[in-house]
Amino acid sequence: MYEIFVEREFAAAHYLRDYPGNCEHLHGHNWIVRAFVRVEKLNEIHVGIDFRDLKKALDSVLQELDHTNINDHPAFQERNPSSENIAYFIFHSLKERLQHIEGVEVAKVTVCETPKTGVTYSE
Numbered sequence: 001m002y003e004i005f006v007e008r009e010f011a012a013a014h015y016l017r018d019y020p021g022n023c024e025h026l027h028g029h030n031w032i033v034r035a036f037v038r039v040e041k042l043n044e045i046h047v048g049i050d051f052r053d054l055k056k057a058l059d060s061v062l063q064e065l066d067h068t069n070i071n072d073h074p075a076f077q078e079r080n081p082s083s084e085n086i087a088y089f090i091f092h093s094l095k096e097r098l099q100h101i102e103g104v105e106v107a108k109v110t111v112c113e114t115p116k117t118g119v120t121y122s123e
């Protein structure tokens, strides 16, 4: 089994409703996202999934959030845009985008607000 990952970044604002502190005010992060997929078999050139294809799929998800206020996104009307919920959203959006590729399964998604703080979501 191989776990293949790519890391991307995006810039966006958010605020946490009902947070007992200054995170309830609008503020921004340069978010760092790592997406890991699980692949059992390699193709004829011994690649599980091309990094480029994985980056393309992840970028198309992140495009929805980049340079926005994440609280305005439809997925975050009911749910707070915490790193936890953002990781959940990216995981499931990426899963949808990769579902046509046989043998590739999204394993986990890590979302970091800074290089030192973050969350990993898996099913």
Ligand SMILES: Nc1nc2c(c(=O)[nH]1)N=C([C@H](O)[C@H](O)COP(=O)(O)OP(=O)(O)OP(=O)(O)O)CN2
Pocket: 016, 023, 027, 081, 082, 083, 084, 113, 117
């Ligand atoms: N488990 C989580 N905890 C926190 C989240 C989160 O999404 N999940 N989010 C926040 C806020 O977004 C806040 O912006 C980040 O807080 P913090 O990491 O404390 O950032 P600071 O810049 O204030 O931290 P310093 O290390 O003191 O500079 C909070 N918690």
Ligand SMILES: [Zn+2]
Pocket: 014, 023, 027, 028, 029, 113
């Ligand atoms: Zn924040």
